[in-house]
Amino acid sequence: MIGGVDIRINSAAGKESLEIAARAITHLWPDAVFAHGETGERYDYVWLVPFSEMDEVFVYRDSDSADMWFEKGAVPEAHNTMIHVLHDPGLLTVVVDERNPEMDTALNAIKSGLADDIHSICTV
């Protein structure tokens, strides 16, 4: 992804923002695979991703897409087959190649997940 579109979403979910986003994307891409934003380590399932230890995660449409990104980088055929998600305090940034209906479906799912107030309310 060279360039791409950054979508910034306010979030009270802390580091769990990354997991919420990754899970939302898997509903669009059921065969999605994931890569640790700092180490590049790959994971085949969302629940195997150690979100607590990372500030960014890459979500690929499927294993073939991940292979393509790892081997060839941002080639034209990789267009919109990876979503990059970054966490900063109070903010989630979602980076896609291009906004289109598929990406907007993912973004809306992410926003709805982040809006769940279990991520912002505190117990005593």
Added chain:
Amino acid sequence: MPNTNTLEGAIRDAGEGWLIDMYAPPEQAIPHIRRTLADVDALARQRLGGNAPDLSEESIIHHYNRFPLKVKGFFQVLGGTRSSEILLMAWRIIQGMEIKSVLLNYQRQESFAMQVTLQSPYGDDDEVYQSDRIQDFAVFRHIGTMEVSDRPVFDGFYALRRGQ
């Protein structure tokens, strides 16, 4: 990332030391939690056989060091339910089982019944968990919600935050 090697260390590192300190007497808290985990482990083996998760103390500590927020949420449920079935359900969701359906029937001052069906992402059989104890409803405080193309989804298992 945490690097604890005891159950008490994991619970305290997670910020859930109240599980120990509020127990009466506190020195019996860890033995009680160990018995609870052993009960859940036994239930898992009975119900799931070869697919049973490892709920040994060592496994819980290992998972805590790798997935601290998930296990923090599990500790919170541990403090809120006495139901091995619901604790097993929570652990299965943490492990990736997906909530397929929820049936809830509540009649004020009369009855409570909850049935949750989990589906496996690996294609294994569905798992059904039931409770008639209203306290077990609290497990849903940890389940995320979202809408995907305007359709409802329960997804993910999250720890509640403690007040600052």
